[in-house]
Each structure stands twice: as C-alpha cells, then as structure tokens.
Amino acid sequence: MPVLPEGQRAAELQPPVRAIDWVPVAGAPRLTLSSCELLREIQILDEYGDRRIIHIPAERPLTVFVDKRELVTLMTLGACPELLVLGYLHNQRLIARVQEVESVTVDWDVGAAAVRTHQGVQDLAAKTARRVVTTGCGQGTVFGDMMAQLDTVALPDARTARIRQSTLHRMLETMRQQDSIHRKAGSVHGCALFCGGDMLMFVEDVGRHNAIDTIAGWMALHGVAGGDKAFYTTGRLTSEMVMKSAQLGVPIIVSRNGVTAMGHELASRLGMTLFGRAANKHFLCYSGLERFDSEPEPQRTPVRVVAG
C-alpha cells in the first residue's frame, strides 16, 4: 500500500473520490491508502417475478482507535477512510491541526482505523462525553463541544465571498456529468468542494456526513481554506450540514435537496448562503442573498420539486 507522497494525483485514489493534485501541508500525517470493494452484486426479484442482478453500495463498520483507545465506529462506503477519519477528528474538534496526527492506518481485515497522535488528544473523554443526535443523513453524533464553538465561526464577508448564478449553473452541470456510485447503485450521498465553479474534490459515502468529513480531511491535510469555496451536497441542508460547512469556513452550500428549519436558522445567523432544490438550471436560494448575484433565467419553466 503506497504512502501518500507530495503531489500525488487524486487519480491514484480509488473512485468515487476525485480531487485535484495534492500537496500536503508540512508536518502532515502519513496516510497509508487502503483499498476495498465499493459495490456489491445482489440478486433481486422484481414486480414481474423476474430475478435480476443489481449493484448496491458497500457499507462497512470502521472502528476508530486514537492512540489505541476506541473512539467511535463509523459506517462507511470505504472509498477513502483515511481522509474520513482525519476529517472526523477535525470536525469533532478532537484535533485542532492535522500536524497533531502522526499517522492514520486502516486495516479492513479487522475494520479498524489506527490513529497515532504525537502528543495525545487533550481531554478526549470530556470532548466525547456529550452527544447530539442530528437530523442529517447520518453523522448523528455531534459532540456538544462543537455546538459551543459555533459562535467562534468567522466567515468572509459578502463582498469578498460571493457566487453568480452562472457559476451555480456550472457547478450543477459539473455534478450532472459526474460519474458516480450513485448512478451505478444508488443509496449513497455525494459531496463536492468547488472553487469558482471548478470542482476541487468529490466523494461519495453511505452517509453524507462521511462525505463532508472526508472533504474536511482533504482540506485539512492540504491546508485548503474554505472562504472562497462552495459545497455541493446531495443531502438535505440540515443544521449539521450547515455547522460543518461553517466550521470549514465555507460560506456557500448548494443542495439537490431541501432545507430544514434549523439549517435555515443557523445559515441565516451565520450569514451563509444556501441553495436548495438545485438541479439543472433550477434552484431556490433560502438564505444569504447578499452573497448571490442573481442572473435571472429569461423564460419560466416549472420548478422541479425533488423529494426532501
């Protein structure tokens, strides 16, 4: 299993993870890339009484050990578990900088991710004591510590971090053309990081919380700032999705799906721009109009309502 060198091309990562060239930050942890099957064939019976073979996404437990201490078990597709673990630790505020981590090693034979830190995690027990069960398609536990830190979120103002309708269209067209596990097998969520309409990274997982955590891990590993970026997610714009995006400093989120009240409240409070029901040239801008340069479509067509 190759060790991630500087400048490795994302193409060497197994699908569905896609990313631009890497240049890890100085002192970045060693990530030994693991590999596993992402699709499984099963036989089904349909309404016509026909038996057919279809593909479904893999889903496997990954138990995370930090300095040999069990932290959590994540259910994941397994496309990029090292970045997922790194992003999980980062989003849960268990680490402040990736440099605190010496290495992340995943062993699928035992479904374990071994995280080695240089100096241990401060107050690990305390930081993981409280839990909030969130709405979002999956992540679920958001330690109380994270909620507390929301007020420290600082996003770039609306003059510097904006998005044009034409740029939004480019994002949606890119997603429309993106090959994906979802197309082959459904039942996964995708998340992508964009900069000015260009996709920097795309990842799918059985839980969209994993997808954004994986992108968070990629951003942290390479010191990628969020201020001039936008997220695309196939999942709903829940409080959790908004909080994670805010933590990463990304002020704009685009979703194929809808919004929940907490997601809307948080985004409004934090000055984030949310687009939902976004597909083809359709979208609804829920919040943060001040960051949006509207370039209205000339002719009316009915808005396609995607199941929330």
Place this chain on the structure above:
Amino acid sequence: MPVLPEGQRAAELQPPVRAIDWVPVAGAPRLTLSSCELLREIQILDEYGDRRIIHIPAERPLTVFVDKRELVTLMTLGACPELLVLGYLHNQRLIARVQEVESVTVDWDVGAAAVRTHQGVQDLAAKTARRVVTTGCGQGTVFGDMMAQLDTVALPDARTARIRQSTLHRMLETMRQQDSIHRKAGSVHGCALFCGGDMLMFVEDVGRHNAIDTIAGWMALHGVAGGDKAFYTTGRLTSEMVMKSAQLGVPIIVSRNGVTAMGHELASRLGMTLFGRAANKHFLCYSGLERFDSEPEPQRTPVRVVAG
C-alpha cells in the same frame, strides 16, 4: 395539556402523527402531549429572480433528561416528542419495558424532555458509553449494547409472517394517498406501521430514525407486537433501519428508497424481507423471498429508479 387516557383517538394527536385508537398497557407511563409548530414560512429567491414564500419543516433540539440526568439531544420535527423519547429509550435498550417509565414531559420553551423512571435506569453510564455512527438518515448513535443484542432477535418464521404482492400494493397505494408534511414542505422522512395492508400508524420527522423511534414508542406504550407487521419507510434500508425493525420484531420492511450492503447483510442474516425502490406497483425484493408471495405484474413497464 391533556393526559393520555385509555382509548384516546390518535386524531387528537397533532399531524403528521396518525394512529389507530390507543389502549395503553397496564402501568404505562403518563405522557403529557405537547404541541408546537411543524411548518415554517420562509422567503426564497428562485432562478427567475422571483421572491416567493415556501414552507419548510420545523426542526428543534430536544434534550432528554432521565431522572434529571442529561442523556442526549435529539433534533426533531416535534410532532410527537413523548412517543419519540419513549421509543428512543426503548430502541437504545435503556429501558426493557415502558412500565419502568413513570412519566415523560416535554417543555418546548426550554427544549427539554423530562423522563421520570420508577427505579432509575440500570447502568445508564455503561449503556451509553460506546457509540456507533450509522449511515441512516439520522439517528447516528446506536449504543454498542444494541449491536450486542442483535443475536437475541427472534422473528416469526416465514410460514406465519408473510406478505403478498397485492398486500404490498395496498401499502404503497395507502402511502401514495397519505397527506404529509413532506408534500407541503419536503425535507422530512416518513415511517408507517402496517398490519395486513392496513396502516396502524404514520409519523414524519426530520430524521427517519426519529420516525421509527416514535413508532417504537407507540408500539411499546400499547403492547403492540411486531411479528405480523410491516414497516414502510421513505428512507434507505440501512443497517440501522434493519436493526431497529428487527428489535421491534417486524420482519418486513418496505422502502421508497434503496438498500445498503450492511442493511442487506443484516436482513439476510436475520431472515427479514426487504423491498426497495417501492412506489406505485414497482419494487425490488432484496432479501427474504421466503416470506413473499409473488403475484407478478402482467405487462412490463420500466422500473422507476428513485434517488438512493
């Protein structure tokens, strides 16, 4: 706020919860029914530059206190928090019988659910020590204890617990006609409990884990057995959904959505019957064919693929 008497009609519960007449089991806890807004109006800007008012589902934190000790914070629509809390405690195996609970009182002014037990919860700390972050649209934490108890699951055999294709059609037609928050606002998941094609209960929440927990609370409160029942869910058939259904003794699950590998594995191992992509007269039977009486459709029409 009325106290739930024997025989209260579910019609008195606020939508979107629907259920048949209640007869709580002897020694059932007192549930004081709370009430809150389930929809919120927000103004959006669409692709044509038009500002419109739309509805989005409410989402609020509910912090559960068991005998004054904080247990967890659930993000919920708030349609039926008392049953949600009861079902959560039950599904997390924090209580074995509802009779252990004296009362559940929700105060939305402070977003708290006060659970009073008769004799306290055994080993509360130990039972909530480990966590598994699951795939499913939301629940997230499934305490390790629950995983351990999977092997104790006993479902009725395939001779006694079966489903005919025509019964499946009745379920899908009932769901198609069901009025819902989803229709008005999207972004919620629905879950329904069926017996022989008749809907016993339907509930929606921002996380489908909450929806099934609420039904679990309703079943526990009324001593409703799961062996002759079937679940309908709008969410994916993940390991979590399958585990919860198994815990409740319900051997058949129907989903508008797809299946993940762990969900499929668990269902196959437990002898449960899973139907996915189920809408109108279409479906895929993923597992547990031995419980299914196929009545093939005469003429072929393309299977509608619902986003997973």
